[in-house]
Amino acid sequence: MPKRVARITSDIAHSTRETITVRGLDLPNEILGHLNLGDLAFLQLTGRRPTPQESAVFNAIVITLVEHGLTPSAIAARMTYIGAPEALQAAVAAGLCGLGTVFVGSMEGAARMLEAALTDRPEPVDLEALARQTVADYRARRTIIPGLGHPVHKPIDPRTPRLFQIAAENGLSGRYVALMQVIEKEAEAASGKQLPINATGAIGAICCELALPSHIVRGIGVMARAIGLVGHILEESQNPIAFEIWQRAEEEIGEGFAAG
C-alpha cells in the first residue's frame, strides 16, 4: 500500500497565464522550432534535452516500433473505428491495449534482463561468464530468453544490425549491447538453434545504454504504435477493410454453426 503524502507534486509541465513550460523549458521559445518529436519524447522521459547523439539513437528506436503492418493491434483499432468513427481516440486506445507481454513485452524483458545483469555491477565485467550464467538461468526456468529469434525475419532481423550501427556511430554501443550480443551467441550454442537478436532485443539493449529504466521501456513501443495506429485508421477511412474481415469471419463461423 503506498504512503499518503502531504503535498502532491509533478515536475512535468506548468502553465501560467502567459507561459507554458515543459520539463523546465519554455514551450513556445525553447522547444517549438528547436526540437523534433523524438527529442521531445526523450525530454519527457528523462527531464533533459538529448545530445545530438542521443537524439539520433532515440529517434531511431522509437521509429522502428511505429509500424509493422496489419498486426492484431492494427486490426483491433480498425474494428473499433468502424463502430465508433466519431471517437478516433478510442480506436487508438483499443489498438494499444494489446501491447502486452506477447508482442512488445520482449523489449521490456530484454531490458530487464540486461539491467539486472549489469546495472550497478562494477567493472571489469566478464561478459562471457555473465552471458553464460544468464542463458543457463533462463534455460533452467524453461523461459524464453527475451529479444532473441523471430518467426519471419530469419536468419537475421534486418532492423538489428542497423540499430546497432546507429548506436555505435553515436557512441552509444556500450556493455549492454555487448552483453546482448554475447547472450545471442551463448543461447545459440546452448540450444543449437539460430536465435538472432530481434528488433525488440536490440531496442531493449539500447534503452539500457540510454539509461531508461526497464519498467518504462514498453512505453517506447506504446508511444510509437500510437503513431502507427493513427495511420491505420486514416487508411481504414479511405480504403475500408475491417468490414470485409469481419464479414468473412462471421460467415465462416455461421456456416460452421449451421453444419454443426
Place this chain on the structure above:
Amino acid sequence: MPKRVARITSDIAHSTRETITVRGLDLPNEILGHLNLGDLAFLQLTGRRPTPQESAVFNAIVITLVEHGLTPSAIAARMTYIGAPEALQAAVAAGLCGLGTVFVGSMEGAARMLEAALTDRPEPVDLEALARQTVADYRARRTIIPGLGHPVHKPIDPRTPRLFQIAAENGLSGRYVALMQVIEKEAEAASGKQLPINATGAIGAICCELALPSHIVRGIGVMARAIGLVGHILEESQNPIAFEIWQRAEEEIGEGFAAG
C-alpha cells in the same frame, strides 16, 4: 453499410524475410538514421517524406500537443497505472480515451470549419466575407466557434503566435491560417469579447495548410498525448500522487456520506 470487397489491401507496411518496408521506404536503410519521429509520423499519414519545411512545421504542431500538465487524461492514466502497473499500455489507453470533443475536439472542429469554407473554393476568395459568414453561421446555431478563446491563457495563447511564425517561416502560412485570423477578428467584433486563437485553432489551421484531412486531425493530438502519458506514468512510478488524490476524494465523499 460498407461494401464487400474481393480483396483486402493495405499500403502502409510490408515485410519479407529480409526486408521491412514502410510507406514504400526500406525501414532499416531509408528511414532509420534519416528521419526523425515527427517525419515518420508525417510519412505514416501522407505516404511521403516531408519536405524540410513540412518537417519543421509538422514536428512543431505535434510537439505542442504532447504535454499540458496534470490534465484529466493524465489523471486517468495514473489512476489506471496504480491498479495495473504490469499493463502500462492499458494506462496509456485509458488516458487517451478522454481525448474527445471537449479537449482535443476543437482542433478537429477548427480544421473542419476551415476545410468546409475554403477547400475546393476557387481563387480569388474574399476572406473577410467568408469569415463574416462563418461567424454568423455559428452564432445563428448558438455554437461555439472552435479554436477561439482559452480559460487560462489570456489575452493570448502563447503557443499561437509561435506556431504561426514557424508556419510562415516555412512557407506554410496560406489562406487557411489567414482565414482563421480573420475569423478571430470577426468573432471578437460580433461578440464584443476577447476570443484569441488558441493552440488548437492554430493547429487546426496549420493541419489544413499541410492538406491533412480534418477527420484525422484529432489523431495528431492522440499520438502526441500518448508520448506525454508515458512520461506521466514514469513520473507516477517515481513520485506517486494518484493514491493520494484517490484517498482524499474518497475521504471527502465518505465524510459527506456519514453526515448525510
Place this chain on the structure above:
Amino acid sequence: MPKRVARITSDIAHSTRETITVRGLDLPNEILGHLNLGDLAFLQLTGRRPTPQESAVFNAIVITLVEHGLTPSAIAARMTYIGAPEALQAAVAAGLCGLGTVFVGSMEGAARMLEAALTDRPEPVDLEALARQTVADYRARRTIIPGLGHPVHKPIDPRTPRLFQIAAENGLSGRYVALMQVIEKEAEAASGKQLPINATGAIGAICCELALPSHIVRGIGVMARAIGLVGHILEESQNPIAFEIWQRAEEEIGEGFAAG
C-alpha cells in the same frame, strides 16, 4: 466550463470498517442473496430497487444486448487478448471502445428521439401527428430514423415483438412504445420500404418507459457487452481464432503488396 464546488459528494457507495452500503442498501444483508445482477444494475442506475415488473423488463433488455456473435467488438477483444493475455481487462476495454454511434448508438438515438417528442408533453398526445412530424423532420434532415430496419433480421427483428410482449405483460408498455410503433408505420409509409423496429429501437423505447435518461442508454449496451466479451475471451483461450484471422489478413495484404 463546469463550476467549482466546495465539496465533492457521491451517493453511490459507502464503506466503514464493518459495513458496505450500495445505494443506501447494506450490501451483505440487503443485496446479496436478495437481488439478481440485473436488479443490481437497475439499483445502480436509479438509486432504488426495481419492482418485480421493472426487474423482469430491465433484465430482458440488458440480456438482449449481451451477445450477437463475432462482432467487430468481439474481434477487437480477441485480437487484444492474444497480445496481452495477462491483461484480460484491457481486452474487454478494447472491445467496448467501438460501441459508438454505428452499432449501439441507434439505441441512444431512439431514446433521444422519443424523449424529445414525449417527455414533459401533457396529455392528451396525438401520437399519429407526433410520429408524422418526427418522421418528416428526420427525412427533411436526410437522417436515418434510429431504431428502424436491420440488415439481416427481415422482415422483423425477432427480439422486438418479444421485448414488447415482456414490457406489456409487466405494465411497462406505455406511450413511448406506442409512439415508436406509430413511427415505424409512418416511416414505412413515407419511404415505401420495410423498416421494422429493430432491437435497439425496442430497447430505446423501453428505456424511456423505465424513465432512464437517454444519455445513459448507451451504457446499458456497454455493461451488457462487457459480459459478452468475457465469454468471447474465454472461448478464444480455449478455441483460438484471432491468430488465424490475423494471419489470413496479413497474407492477403502481403500478396497484394508483392504484386503491386
Place this chain on the structure above:
Amino acid sequence: MPKRVARITSDIAHSTRETITVRGLDLPNEILGHLNLGDLAFLQLTGRRPTPQESAVFNAIVITLVEHGLTPSAIAARMTYIGAPEALQAAVAAGLCGLGTVFVGSMEGAARMLEAALTDRPEPVDLEALARQTVADYRARRTIIPGLGHPVHKPIDPRTPRLFQIAAENGLSGRYVALMQVIEKEAEAASGKQLPINATGAIGAICCELALPSHIVRGIGVMARAIGLVGHILEESQNPIAFEIWQRAEEEIGEGFAAG
C-alpha cells in the same frame, strides 16, 4: 506461436434471418423473460443454464464486485467522461483498464492458488497439510497470499461470511472454500497477524466451486465493474466532481511548481 487452423469456429452465438441463438438457446423464446442477467452471464461463460443454486451463488459473487465507491477505476472513468461525454463507452473502457493485479488480481490469484492445490487431486485430501504447504510456499517466496487481509475491513470483511453462507445454503461450499478457510488459519498462525479472508478470496474460492477456470476469474470482476462504472458516469453527469478533483490537483501542483 499458435497453430494455423483450417476453419475458424465459435459456439457462442448464431443468427439467421429469423433467429438469434445464444449458447444453443433461442434468445427471444428461451432466454428473454426466463433468465436474469447473472444467469445469462453464467450461460455465456459455461455454455449451460445455471441450476437455481448456481444462479443464487453466481449472481451474488458478481454483484459483490459491481461497486466499491470512488475507486481509482471510477475516477479514471469520470475523468474520461468529462473529456469525451459523447463516447460513454470509452469512459467505461478507461475505468476497466486498471482492473489489474493490484485490485482484482487477488481474486484470480486466490482461484489460481486453490486450483493448483486441489484440482485433479484425488480424495481424500488432508486440507490442513495442504494449507500448511501452501502458506509455507508463499512465505518462502516472500509473496503475499492472495485473498487474505483488507486495509479497511477489519477484523473481518463483511462480504466474506455472507458469501460463504450463500454458497453453503446452495450446496456450493466444498473443498475449495474449506481449503481457503484453513489457509486463513495457517497464514494467521504463521504470521502472527490478523489475515481474514477478504471478498476477493471468498469469490476466488467460490469460482473454483463453480468450476470456472482461474484465468477467467478476473473477468467476473471486469463485467461487474462495467455495470458499476455506468452508474458512476450517470452520477458524474448529474453531480459533476471530476472537474473539481482535477482543478484541485492541478492547482496544488502549480503552487508547488511556482514555489520550487
